Amino acid sequence: MRLLIVGTLKGQLSIATKMAVDKGAAVTNAEDIETALRVMRAKGADLVMVDVAMDVRALVQAFADEMIAVPIVACGTSNDARAAVAAIHAGAKEYIPLPPDPELIAAVLAAVADDAKQLIYRDEAMARVVQLANQVAGSDASILITGESGTGKEVLARYVHTKSNRAKAPFVAVNCAAIPDNLLESELFGHEKGAFTGAVARRIGKFEEANGGTLLLDEISEMDIRLQSKLLRAIQERVIDRVGGTRPVPVDIRILATSNRTLAEEVRKGTFREDLLYRLNVVNLKLPPLRERPADILELAGHFAKKYAEANGMAPKPLSAEARRQLTVARWPGNVRELENTMHRAVLLSSGPDIGVDAIRTPDGARLDERRGPDAVAAQAAIAAEAVTRGLVGRTVADVERDLILDTLGHTLGNRTHAANILGISIRTLRNKLNQYADEGHAIPPPPQGEARYEMRYG
Template sequence: MRLLILGALEGHLTAASQIALTRGAKVSHADTIDKGLQALRAGQGADLVMIDVRLPIARFMESLKTERITIPVVACGIGTDADTAVRAIKAGAKEYVPLPPDAALIAAVLEAVAEESNAVIFKDVAMAQVIKLAEQIAPSDASVLITGESGTGKEVMARYLHSKSRRADQKFVALNCAAIPENLLESELFGHEKGAFTGAVARRIGKFEEANGGTLLLDEISEMDPRLQAKLLRVIQEREIDRVGGTTPVKVNVRLIATSNRNLEEEVKNGNFREDLYFRLNVFNLALPPLRKRPQDIHVLAEHFVKKYSEANGIDIRPLSAKAIARLQGHHWKGNVRELENTLHRAVLLASGTEIGPEAIMLTGEQPGTAPVAEVPSFQAATDDGDDDTRSTVEALGLGKLVGRTVADVERDLIIDTLKHCLGNRTHAANILGISIRTLRNKLRQYTEEGVPVPMPGEAETA
């Protein structure tokens, strides 16, 4: 955990820094916003920023947004003045921590930010085989390609590899290639010089330089544009990068881990991914099995998530009933561990009584209190004698809403509704829809040009 503290390091803020240090955090300090931004641009990196509420938080948050620096920010100040806390939250801070600092509260904030633990929870033999291979290859500097369906825990595995490697005391830096627009991904990877393009207000160190000496994770690398794939291949071969707008190559030393939820061999055959880059990345391949193929992990993971979200919500930990476990084990888990986690989070909040029963297990697509969806009866085409029956069946299935509409209209509504369900997260929506992030972006660009409102990241479903 890397903690950056912004503000005058005196009194209570010094105490907060000491608490963080005792909890294992690496703490750095800048007394002004400008110095803090300079440190972040220079590749110092941070997993969390604690900022003195007396500093202009709104200006700091706007600078982070403009320069595409994504870091959770927690405000802190003396006392528990409600107005001060509200102003900090409205400015963009995720939390407000009162000073003088409480050791348990500081620890909780650090733990919440660092919840992507290096520990991999498993029991099934299928996962045990993957862990055994991971531990064998972790000490090397060879590139690793982690493959598996969405939600199987590819980033968790990457962090586990880093924790078991010779670089464990160095930085672990992650970049989601699918979450960054193509025209900005090069700058995120390799950095840029001041004035290299519109919005480049200062020199910015890229992820390769930030991870120098440590490990760089390129998440969902299959979504990277082929032009940029060629530049990445050169970096791997030459071990040096060129900043956008720069004139001097910069030497880098990183251990590269990449992930993909697609079949890269098929992507190579289809011309979407460079074969030479694929072989460079695929020195070792860790293929994570889907949750449905590691059934013994469902129970142990479910108990882990019950404990996690019970503690997070201040609820007594209740055991899962036998019927609840059976319901979990009977589900297909298309979204894998991520879907299971969301299901157990809901269950913890919905359960009543001394245990979590099957009625609290709201599987994907269900509403609270409803039974599992029954199989839909089939029906034949209408005949003169069966018009009423057919009409009632069509109404029951909701097909009347589709009749008379074009395929393009139905597709648009499906994409927009899925995006709302995913709170604007493009990657999750694309996975649910079964299309590439590139296809989804093209569709959304078309809808925007047509004047259709497109949900932005963080926008929830509306009733």
């Protein structure tokens, strides 16, 4: 990852820099805010660490004025509590006390990198996707990653990058859904000084930031169709035009894109270019929703439980049998993202030796097995179905059939005609079965009075 440190590199800040380099970060230093802006315009960064002795608020504002979005972490001596609070209020995401702790530096870098180099999976459905990803990762082919929101599309994209020949080069992601249409062009292709109001200096875009590496276009289906034509040219020609620029800029990148929509359907609607779809969809990695990869649920749940226990300074706890069952039968409309948040809550709410079902709760505080709505109904139906299935294991088909017939007959208060209709068999077949069960010594519900007379006359 790319780390920019703002401040004079001396003493304890130099030690923090060395630790970051040891953890694999590519570090650039800027002694003042103007230099930091030049670095961000020229090549960008994934994380900025700033000395609290600097004007943190001015740095945050300078980045905001030029629409530069990057997490900022403040660093300062451990006894400088007032400066730490001021830095957080000014817009810093975290505060790292100096002298630095190697594990804390590593944790911050891992958090920014999203710890996405490792894929957690066990289900065969997911294994097939990963196998295909491994097959195509070494090429420069464009890849379209599709799936519902929260299935892990960006995580898979980062995995493909780490397995590619560009792994040591930048991985740059841009969320097409999070940036207004009028700003996305500048974000992607950069701009020249004076290109529009607020363009106070030349700034490179994500294409140039990713030069030599991988560019992820996240949720590309949200991109305005007018910008799609410029994107298509950039992908085909491997050149871009900065906003306000007079000459094309060559780029060497590999394009990955994600979408939670069916792009073929968007093409039919006229909101997505068909030729762009062909360019992006050389290979399609389709991530199944979590409900279709049940073996991954407990694997991921255990991973998140351990992760958030460590993050909160708590001892890891196992999941109880009932909690495991509830997690398995839930529908997870939010997929892996929802499961992760649920396990984070569970770690914090659990009070016993294990994570019990009482700790598995929805954001509004309801137990997972008490959730209302269509997903809750489906989950409860799954639980009931599982109970029924478990009760049938080890029994013969003849025994199950006999109990079904007798239970149905009891439900109809002995009415043979109604029971036959419910069971979908003829009345003759039903009578023959009942005669067999009677001969075997089973109690047969008597027919109602009217039907009994019919049985006597015509049975």
